[in-house]
Amino acid sequence: MLFSLSNVLHDTKLSLVIDGAVIDTVKSTTFLGVKIDNKLTFAEHLTQTCNKVSKSIGIIYKTSKIVNTATSIMLYDSLVLPYLT
Structure with missing residues (x-):
């Protein structure tokens, strides 16, 4: 992935070869569970x-409507909170 803040490098086609293997250009990738794009934004x-x-x-x-408040809090803690932390 080539990081750039301007649109100048987005129009150019670059080819990177390491040990005979061609490295593909991608617009976004997942690194340590976080998706980042070539402009280093997390959109x-x-x-x-x-x-x-x-x-x-x-x-x-x-x-x-069918469970009590304690169960709803437990569902929140298990379904929503992991994504926010």
Whole structure:
């Protein structure tokens, strides 16, 4: 991945070869569980995290009418909190 803050390098096609293996150019990659793009922003990671948290909150909302508060808190602690920490 080539990091750049300007659009100048995005239009150029660069080829990197290490020990005869061609290294592909990608727009984003996952490194230590965090998605980063070639502009060093976390927009894709934040979108992915928001989608997961939103689904979990939907599950908690749908079950809130049939379970007690302690169970809802336990669901929050197990479904939402790990994504936020």
